[in-house]
Amino acid sequence: MIDVKGLHKSYGNHEVLKGIDVNIHKGEVVVVIGPSGSGKSTFLRCLNLLELPTSGRIKVENQEITTPKTNIDRVREKMGMVFQQFNLFPHKTVVQNICHAPIKVKGMKQTEAQNLAKDLLKKVGLLEKYDAYPSSLSGGQQQRIAIARALAMKPEVMLFDEPTSALDPEMVGEVLAVMKNLAQEGMTMVVVTHEMGFAKEVGDRILFMDQGYIMEENNPKQFFENPTHPRTIDFLSKVL
Numbered sequence: 001m002i003d004v005k006g007l008h009k010s011y012g013n014h015e016v017l018k019g020i021d022v023n024i025h026k027g028e029v030v031v032v033i034g035p036s037g038s039g040k041s042t043f044l045r046c047l048n049l050l051e052l053p054t055s056g057r058i059k060v061e062n063q064e065i066t067t068p069k070t071n072i073d074r075v076r077e078k079m080g081m082v083f084q085q086f087n088l089f090p091h092k093t094v095v096q097n098i099c100h101a102p103i104k105v106k107g108m109k110q111t112e113a114q115n116l117a118k119d120l121l122k123k124v125g126l127l128e129k130y131d132a133y134p135s136s137l138s139g140g141q142q143q144r145i146a147i148a149r150a151l152a153m154k155p156e157v158m159l160f161d162e163p164t165s166a167l168d169p170e171m172v173g174e175v176l177a178v179m180k181n182l183a184q185e186g187m188t189m190v191v192v193t194h195e196m197g198f199a200k201e202v203g204d205r206i207l208f209m210d211q212g213y214i215m216e217e218n219n220p221k222q223f224f225e226n227p228t229h230p231r232t233i234d235f236l237s238k239v240l
């Protein structure tokens with residue numbers, strides 16, 4: 001589904017991604033871990049062209065997106081993204097947050113968008129918050145709404161950048177549970193997280209990034225039980 005070859009990204013003369021090669025298959029859950037500053041967010045942001053790669057190419061469903069002709073908006077419609085900060089529109093209600101893009105970008109009828117919002121709110125367990133404002137919700141609830149809002153565009157892939165890192169500990173579980181359900185429904189997901197329990201349980205494959213490279217990748221069992229690269233072993237000794 002996503003095919004990345006020789007992806008480089010520099011800011012000025014600071015090279016942040018130094019040649020990333022990876023394939024992400026339909027229905028796969030790929031978990032990206034690694035130390036702060038290793039390029040995880042930059043990698044995710046390159047996948048949906050929030051950052052333009054300096055060189056290399058990315059194909060999504062066999063369409064090269066790293067060409068000047070690419071319609072960046074079309075690419076982003078295929079990829080839902082959820083950030084550490086939920087970024088809900090504060091002056092809009094929950095339903096308005098969820099319906100905004102489908103109506104504005106896809107021209108969906110209001111009643112259809114509202115029905116979709118109801119379905120998605122059921123999925124994330126927050127139907128009763130339909131008319132609430134974000135400020136009345138807990139962080140965990142806001143993040144579940146942010147996930148529903150991303151799903152409203154019916155993306156092919158969901159990208160998560162540390163979706164639980166800004167949450168109080170007691171709210172992490174409810175967000176991970178929603179993500180686990182999505183994975184079980186077959187959603188293709190790329191998840192940057194420090195939640196090693198989630199990585200082990202839900203991940204199909206773990207990528208370990210360090211200093212702009214994918215230093216090691218493997219299925220969760222092998223990755224956590226038999227890491228081979230010294231940097232991986234050092235990282236795991238600090239987080240496990």
Ligand code: ADP
Nearest residue numbers: 011014016034035036037038039040041042043
């Ligand atoms: P991670 O998500 O793994 O913590 P990032 O991808 O956010 O890492 O950052 C990798 C490196 O790129 C860091 O050194 C960071 O300071 C730098 N960086 C990220 N975004 C920018 C930017 N917009 N401009 C300049 N440097 C950036």
Ligand code: MG
Nearest residue numbers: 040041042161
């Ligand atoms: Mg980051």
